[in-house]
Amino acid sequence: MKYQVVIGLEVHAQLLTNSKIFCGCSTKFGAEPNSQTCPVCLGLPGALPVLNRKVVEYAIRAGLATSCSIAPRSIFARKNYFYPDLPKGYQISQFELPICLDGHLEIELEGETKRIGITRIHMEEDAGKLLHLDTMEAGEMSFVDLNRACTPLLEIVSEPDMRSPEEAIAYLKKLHQIVVYLGICDGNLEEGSFRCDANVSLMPVGAETFGTRAELKNINSFRFIKQAIEYEMERQADILDEGGKVIQETRLFDPDTGTTRSMRSKEEAHDYRYFPDPDLVPLVIGADWIEDIRQTLPELPDAKRSRYVGELALPEYDAEVLAASREIAEYFDACLAFYPQAKTVSNWVMGDLLRSLKEDNSNIADCPVTPRLLADMLQLIENGTISGKIAKTVFDEMYKTGKEPVRIVEEKGLVQVTDSSEIEKIIEDVLAKDPVQVEAYRSGKEKLFGFFVGQVMKASRGKANPGLVNEILSKKLKG
Amino acid sequence: MQLYELTIHELHAKLKTGEVSSVEATRSILDRIDAVEDKVHAFITITPEEAMQNAAAADKRIAAGEMDILTGIPVALKDIFLTSGIRTTSASRILGNFIPPYDATVVAKLRERGIVLIGKLNQDEFAMGSSTESSYFGVTRNPWNADHIPGGSSGGSAACIAARQATTTLGTDTGGSIRQPAAHCGCVGLKPTYGRVSRYGVIAYASSLDQVGPITRDVTDCAIMLGAIAGHDPKDSTSVELPVPDYTQTLANGVKGLRIGLPREYFIEGLDPEVKKAMDEAIATYKGLGAEFVEISLPHTDYAVATYYLIATAEASSNLARYDGVRFGYRNSDAKGLLDMYMLSRDEGFGAEVKRRIMIGTYALSSGYYDAYYLKAQKVRTLIMEDFTRAFGKVDLILTPVTPTPAFRIGEKTSDPLQMYLSDIFTIPVNLAGTCGMSIPAGFSSEGLPIGLQLIGSPFGEETLLRAAYAFEQNTLWHKRKAKI
Numbered sequence: 001m002k003y004q005v006v007i008g009l010e011v012h013a014q015l016l017t018n019s020k021i022f023c024g025c026s027t028k029f030g031a032e033p034n035s036q037t038c039p040v041c042l043g044l045p046g047a048l049p050v051l052n053r054k055v056v057e058y059a060i061r062a063g064l065a066t067s068c069s070i071a072p073r074s075i076f077a078r079k080n081y082f083y084p085d086l087p088k089g090y091q092i093s094q095f096e097l098p099i100c101l102d103g104h105l106e107i108e109l110e111g112e113t114k115r116i117g118i119t120r121i122h123m124e125e126d127a128g129k130l131l132h133l134d135t136m137e138a139g140e141m142s143f144v145d146l147n148r149a150c151t152p153l154l155e156i157v158s159e160p161d162m163r164s165p166e167e168a169i170a171y172l173k174k175l176h177q178i179v180v181y182l183g184i185c186d187g188n189l190e191e192g193s194f195r196c197d198a199n200v201s202l203m204p205v206g207a208e209t210f211g212t213r214a215e216l217k218n219i220n221s222f223r224f225i226k227q228a229i230e231y232e233m234e235r236q237a238d239i240l241d242e243g244g245k246v247i248q249e250t251r252l253f254d255p256d257t258g259t260t261r262s263m264r265s266k267e268e269a270h271d272y273r274y275f276p277d278p279d280l281v282p283l284v285i286g287a288d289w290i291e292d293i294r295q296t297l298p299e300l301p302d303a304k305r306s307r308y309v310g311e312l313a314l315p316e317y318d319a320e321v322l323a324a325s326r327e328i329a330e331y332f333d334a335c336l337a338f339y340p341q342a343k344t345v346s347n348w349v350m351g352d353l354l355r356s357l358k359e360d361n362s363n364i365a366d367c368p369v370t371p372r373l374l375a376d377m378l379q380l381i382e383n384g385t386i387s388g389k390i391a392k393t394v395f396d397e398m399y400k401t402g403k404e405p406v407r408i409v410e411e412k413g414l415v416q417v418t419d420s421s422e423i424e425k426i427i428e429d430v431l432a433k434d435p436v437q438v439e440a441y442r443s444g445k446e447k448l449f450g451f452f453v454g455q456v457m458k459a460s461r462g463k464a465n466p467g468l469v470n471e472i473l474s475k476k477l478k479g
Numbered sequence: 480m481q482l483y484e485l486t487i488h489e490l491h492a493k494l495k496t497g498e499v500s501s502v503e504a505t506r507s508i509l510d511r512i513d514a515v516e517d518k519v520h521a522f523i524t525i526t527p528e529e530a531m532q533n534a535a536a537a538d539k540r541i542a543a544g545e546m547d548i549l550t551g552i553p554v555a556l557k558d559i560f561l562t563s564g565i566r567t568t569s570a571s572r573i574l575g576n577f578i579p580p581y582d583a584t585v586v587a588k589l590r591e592r593g594i595v596l597i598g599k600l601n602q603d604e605f606a607m608g609s610s611t612e613s614s615y616f617g618v619t620r621n622p623w624n625a626d627h628i629p630g631g632s633s634g635g636s637a638a639c640i641a642a643r644q645a646t647t648t649l650g651t652d653t654g655g656s657i658r659q660p661a662a663h664c665g666c667v668g669l670k671p672t673y674g675r676v677s678r679y680g681v682i683a684y685a686s687s688l689d690q691v692g693p694i695t696r697d698v699t700d701c702a703i704m705l706g707a708i709a710g711h712d713p714k715d716s717t718s719v720e721l722p723v724p725d726y727t728q729t730l731a732n733g734v735k736g737l738r739i740g741l742p743r744e745y746f747i748e749g750l751d752p753e754v755k756k757a758m759d760e761a762i763a764t765y766k767g768l769g770a771e772f773v774e775i776s777l778p779h780t781d782y783a784v785a786t787y788y789l790i791a792t793a794e795a796s797s798n799l800a801r802y803d804g805v806r807f808g809y810r811n812s813d814a815k816g817l818l819d820m821y822m823l824s825r826d827e828g829f830g831a832e833v834k835r836r837i838m839i840g841t842y843a844l845s846s847g848y849y850d851a852y853y854l855k856a857q858k859v860r861t862l863i864m865e866d867f868t869r870a871f872g873k874v875d876l877i878l879t880p881v882t883p884t885p886a887f888r889i890g891e892k893t894s895d896p897l898q899m900y901l902s903d904i905f906t907i908p909v910n911l912a913g914t915c916g917m918s919i920p921a922g923f924s925s926e927g928l929p930i931g932l933q934l935i936g937s938p939f940g941e942e943t944l945l946r947a948a949y950a951f952e953q954n955t956l957w958h959k960r961k962a963k964i
Contacts, residue, residue: 089800
């Protein structure tokens with residue numbers, strides 16, 4: 001391709017507060033239409049907004065986690081437009097003085113790290129939802145549900161720093177991981193808790209001036225973002241190839257066809273007539289509050305990964321898998337506190353634990369095997385009470401019942417046999433049963449050693465200490 | 480003296496001793512309304528049943544010894560205050576059928592204290608006007624002379640007091656809407672400092688300027704009412720967390736040694752000579768009481784009206800966007816499609832003055848014009864505020880006329896909006912500065928129309944304001960004169 005794509009992203013993240021941004025109504029998803037409303041979020045005459053402190057705290061968290069500066073004074077503004085899902089006829093947002101400015105995050109792609117700038121993060125209220133139905137009685141009808149009206153959103157605006165769809169996806173995934181890690185957004189793309197608009201333009205390779213951009217809306221999965229950008233790159237390239245000009249417009253992505261279509265041109269764009277909302281006083285944030293919030297920030301994925309590799313000497317792959325989700329990382333860290341052997345813990349978490357959870361389609365937070373139980377079991381392996389193989393049986397039982405590993409071992413009689421005379425006896429029995437193979441081994445067929453180990457373990461029902469078995473067996477076979 | 484003529488404190492004294500009941504006082508008021516309302520048209524909605532129920536409840540409360548100064552007092556409210564279950568229109572067709580599901584904070588405060596709600600008062604549509612002529616529900620007449628306007632936008636509140644159709648009232652003031660009608664109708668009216676009284680449940684005109692205040696028969700009533708409605712409201716982020724004093728306690732402290740400023744920009748050519756004369760007499764009265772006068776300057780006064788008509792209209796254009804016919808209020812039922820519904824409902828639902836102001840405000844906020852109009856107006860507003868801050872470094876109060884002339888004739892200025900806008904020239908700067916101002920009766924024109932005196936206080940200086948007003952009232956008899964109706 002002779003064009004370079006330039007991509008900037010605007011993400012809307014719905015915040016996980018219990019109540020709305022400017023009133024006390026619940027933000028719970030899926031309630032009876034219009035049941036979670038009051039004069040404020042209905043936009044009734046005389047109603048006034050009061051800012052939810054938690055929303056500000058969450059915005060500061062997002063800002064700190066993306067290296068933004070937090071504005072000591074920021075302003076809410078009204079964005080004026082008419083639409084039936086917008087009861088006041090304006091959306092309360094931030095415009096000239098947003099709460100967070102000038103941050104960045106880092107993405108890794110094919111071993112290379114790239115910094116993507118974050119222009120700003122601001123707080124705003126969501127609109128309600130419209131439902132269009134063709135009814136028997138009255139024909140086509142539109143219904144308004146204002147449960148979602150006034151739920152808090154963060155809008156996170158990137159710089160036009162991305163140069164491929166892959167970079168855009170890496171940025172989005174990173175941002176998604178951060179807001180979920182921070183506990184400020186559930187990150188649910190299908191329910192619209194994490195939505196993305198993309199600004200896409202092309203310029204000749206080597207050029208410095210950006211081309212005219214199109215804004216793509218309605219992209220609600222990581223897969224679609226790639227599709228939408230790739231389609232848009234082709235569309236714009238075709239126009240430029242034919243000597244045409246890309247026009248500045250808003251385009252809607254259609255997930256069914258994987259294409260975008262024009263929604264409105266620059267000329268049709270709304271004049272939102274932003275101005276400071278006189279119903280809300282300027283938001284003044286003290287340095288103390290910012291510091292308090294900084295203290296409570298969790299260790300973020302990048303920091304975790306580099307700690308796992310640097311301090312715990314885990315392989316990159318393990319670090320990546322463990323740090324990908326805050327719950328898994330916290331589970332790992334908790335387990336490590338009881339049993340400080342990073343690679344062993346990592347193997348069990350990434351192996352049996354995550355596999356079992358995946359088979360069950362269940363969440364690590366609900367896992368009956370607590371970090372302490374897993375650590376106890378690893379201790380049993382280390383002190384020789386059970387073998388690694390028996391441990392798998394113990395783990396499965398713990399996963400089913402949540403019982404202490406010691407109890408499982410006792411109840412099921414799974415204690416490892418470490419008494420050498422007992423093992424000697426088993427070995428003698430095995431060898432006595434199969435003199436032909438013993439003879440074969442002794443005449444040079446040393447590969448048979450493994451066969452005998454297997455027979456011995458089988459005879460001991462897996463409980464014989466493998467080290468002792470090896471030692472005694474090789475002695476006995478030598479005669 | 481009829482029961483309907485009494486002030487709050489006079490009626491309270493009689494209720495307290497059991498000499499009269501609230502039911503009797505309320506009956507007297509309702510009869511008075513029956514007798515004069517045709518001539519005045521102060522009300523949009525009268526609520527006699529609600530009133531009688533409230534009165535009966537108040538009498539029980541009084542009998543139980545749980546009495547408050549406002550218990551059993553008949554109150555009428557400008558139709559801009561949301562009253563749960565009682566139609567609230569802001570004098571607009573677009574809210575002609577709107578029954579609110581909640582009470583404004585000030586209404587809830589008064590109800591808790593056991594007032595009797597008499598009804599809802601006429602005003603200019605969405606408080607946009609200086610004459611109460613823009614109401615969808617018809618013109619209110621000045622009780623002193625039915626050919627004249629009562630002032631506005633709280634014209635119904637002032638006329639109601641002058642015609643003795645309620646013991647006391649509340650209004651709102653965005654650019655003079657309490658003080659100007661109070662002056663035109665010979666009442667006492669106070670616009671508190673911005674943030675002193677909650678705006679929650681008050682239908683917004685211009686949010687950064689709107690403030691709730693009383694229109695009353697005398698200064699004592701005004702102090703009682705301000706005390707009842709003032710204070711921080713967690714539902715209004717712009718209301719201020721400052722303790723509310725008992726304003727009645729300091730009323731009699733006098734004005735000796737008080738320094739009063741006379742802004743030279745307010746005593747200009749074009750000021751009606753009878754108004755000028757009333758001011759001179761008032762100055763002499765205050766001098767006699769020991770106050771000192773200082774000439775001061777408020778140099779940006781000339782820009783106040785222009786500044787106001789940019790800021791107020793810009794805010795209004797956004798505040799009134801919610802009247803879209805979707806969920807409440809008037810909707811044109813023949814409209815085809817969404818855009819049609821918006822345009823027809825708003826075109827038919829709003830009156831001419833409201834539409835004019837929405838257009839001006841929309842223009843002032845438009846991209847490409849924002850800096851030249853809205854932003855510049857905000858900068859001038861800051862200069863006007865600084866004028867007052869500087870002035871209050873030198874004086875305790877400022878004395879000015881409320882209006883350049885007494886009440887004009889009905890219809891006189893309806894065809895010339897600019898002339899109408901200029902009639903608020905002395906009251907508008909106070910709203911822009913966010914401070915408090917008061918109108919008290921200070922004389923009559925040769926035609927027998929009331930003339931008002933404006934006192935302007937420093938921010939949250941309502942105690943000083945009321946004290947000076949009380950001293951004047953005790954030494955004049957203007958407030959005792961009654962409109963013959």
